[in-house]
Amino acid sequence: MTTATLLGSEVPRLATPPARELTPETTRGFECIEFAEEVLGLELMPWQKWVLLHGLELADDGSFRFRTLLVLTSRQCGKSTLLQVLALWRMYVDGAPLVLGTAQNLGLAEETWTGALQMAESVPELAREVAHVSRTNGDKFMRLTSGERYKVAAATRSGGRGLSSDLVLLDELREHHNWEAWSAITKTTLARPAPQVLGFSNAGDKSSVVLASLREKALASAADRNTTLGIFEWSAPDGCALDDRAAWAQANPALGHRMSEQAIASALEVDPEEVFRTEVLCQWVEAVDAAIAPAAWASLADANAERGTGAVFALDVAPDHSSASLAVAWRRPDGSSHVVLADHREGVEWVIARCAEVLSTWGGKLLVEQTGTAAFLLPQLQQAAPSSSSQLFAQDRSEIGSFGFFPSAQASQGGVEAVSRRFYVDACSALDAAVAAGQVRHGNQPELNSAVAVARWSTSGDAGQRVLSRKDSRVSPLVAATLALHGLTLPVPSNGGQFLFL
Structure with missing residues (x-):
């Protein structure tokens, strides 16, 4: 037969x-x-x-x-x-x-x-x-x-x-x-x-x-x-089954001419589902070769987070300066980490005043990678932070509240800290591990979720370590969040502010 x-x-x-x-x-x-x-x-x-x-x-x-x-x-x-x-x-x-x-x-x-x-x-x-x-x-x-x-x-x-x-x-x-x-x-x-x-x-x-x-x-x-x-x-x-032969024929017009069923069956054996669907079935997927699986990230959402202390902020600027992102991370009572965007806007003109405001309100640290895309702002940030006061930026306080938290009356002056490229490499590895272990939560904000959707790995240095690629400007919020999360491993400020969540 x-x-x-x-x-x-x-x-x-x-x-x-x-x-x-x-x-x-x-x-x-x-x-x-x-x-x-x-x-x-x-x-x-x-x-x-x-x-x-x-x-x-x-x-x-x-x-x-x-x-x-x-x-x-x-x-x-x-x-x-x-x-x-x-x-x-x-x-x-x-x-x-x-x-x-x-x-x-x-x-x-x-x-x-x-x-x-x-x-x-x-x-x-x-x-x-x-x-x-x-x-x-x-x-x-x-x-x-x-x-x-x-x-x-x-x-x-x-x-x-x-x-x-x-x-x-x-x-x-x-x-x-x-x-x-x-x-x-x-x-x-x-x-x-x-x-x-x-x-x-x-x-x-x-x-x-x-x-x-x-x-x-x-x-x-x-x-x-x-x-x-x-x-x-x-x-x-x-929604077709991956092994649906009729679906193979619909997506592969060369099948039986220059391509065999065996070749497709072999790809099905080794490919992740999202790769097989987009490359072999010509179906749209959320992400291919994503740095963070969208489903895994979605499972870590917690828009109504518990209180936390020891704020660590981090700043990143998109490579084309089209936008900037300010993230904040803290330790949760259950021992895991939590991160949200404290701000994300177009351009960079707003960055210095906003960073000075959050430091004067919350204390803690503001991390900026010294060889990264936000490094050009370091001198201005370091100059602005010591002289800022909570009263100076009181008119913008409503924007802090829009992210679900309010400043503590105990807040003290924070500082700007430049971190190395190696810190960023380690931060990316730590993010990967934390997501896999379910040890990080996030605020389920659209800007951060969109950054995760487009994030891809690239390699850094001779050792070929994986880092989040910055080629796509939309990934900037995730880069800021990654730096802030890893900043929690640094010495805790002696008197940072406390987050009070709605």
Whole structure:
């Protein structure tokens, strides 16, 4: 008895339908497929042909219907081949003056570009039309004798600025954690007569803000025949079982063509659930490779905390100075630690006065990492702390109360203490251990919870110790909380204030 090979779905589970019947007169997909198969010698998979037929649908004026198109599938299904085919077809057949390829990892965009160049060079009639190739790092492009170019650009706030593009290829769109790169790169198409921005990716998580927003808008407008935003998504249904073979086929259109069931089954054996769901089932998850599991963090919430003494404050500033966070930690009567944000605001102009206020009110310590993003404020903080008084900032006292506690009449003057990079490394290890052991509680504040949702580990030093990455500005509240919690291991101030909670 033989078992039939499980084939991936040709048709996406979620898709913007065509505005009319697709024929050689209403889509240029047919000629692009012919170019891929007859000129490039490729054997396209059914799902790749489906994307080309539907993605290159024409509007009534002859331009492409979709100015922006999202294509989502699981990993290793052949997205790169589609990118290369589209780039070469637009250059050689359509005569597009500039194709711009980009990815959050520049090396990935360059790899796709290199593959397209090799395709062109392997076909004598195409190779003869290649006038110049630049392989210079940071300036890779190929130019045809008729002037068309395929250029690689970094996915940054300056990527593509000054250029005018006819086709923008955005790979791994899930890695765009803010709108800076999208804003810079996609606006290169505004003045072109028949532009397209194509975003390719697998599913994302909470940090994938650009992809999440575009996907939501595309699904909401899918029934609108006049929409210029399209989505083709091969994904498993939400909540499906991990071993559901039918769901595998829906998310992996290359299954049975270039991918085997055995490969997926093997991934299921070794992958954490959140990794398998996003990478293999193309499903959205809270976080992938999160520094702190969202469920574990949620279980440690305690918005109505017990009283505590020995306040330790810590300050962190986002790398781009877009915001600053002031956290406070203390020991609970049960022996565990508790941390809340005492303040979190945009900019840094408010920091000096606010820190002086809490120290004059509560006493204790204010920790600032001497090589960290808030270090530039250390001189001002150290100068302001000794001369501050509780009366000086009485007008802002209501903000302290908004975090659920009030100053004690016993409060005394505190001090600013610079801590080393090594302190931060140890603080990150201590946070990891405390969360795992359930020895820390938090105030369940949205800003802190959001920071946890996007927090990722990076490595520090030759020993490869894990620390919270600061690349994402939104993680700053968690960095402040981490420093404050570890500050509880320092000598306790002789006369700090007492927290009185509502």
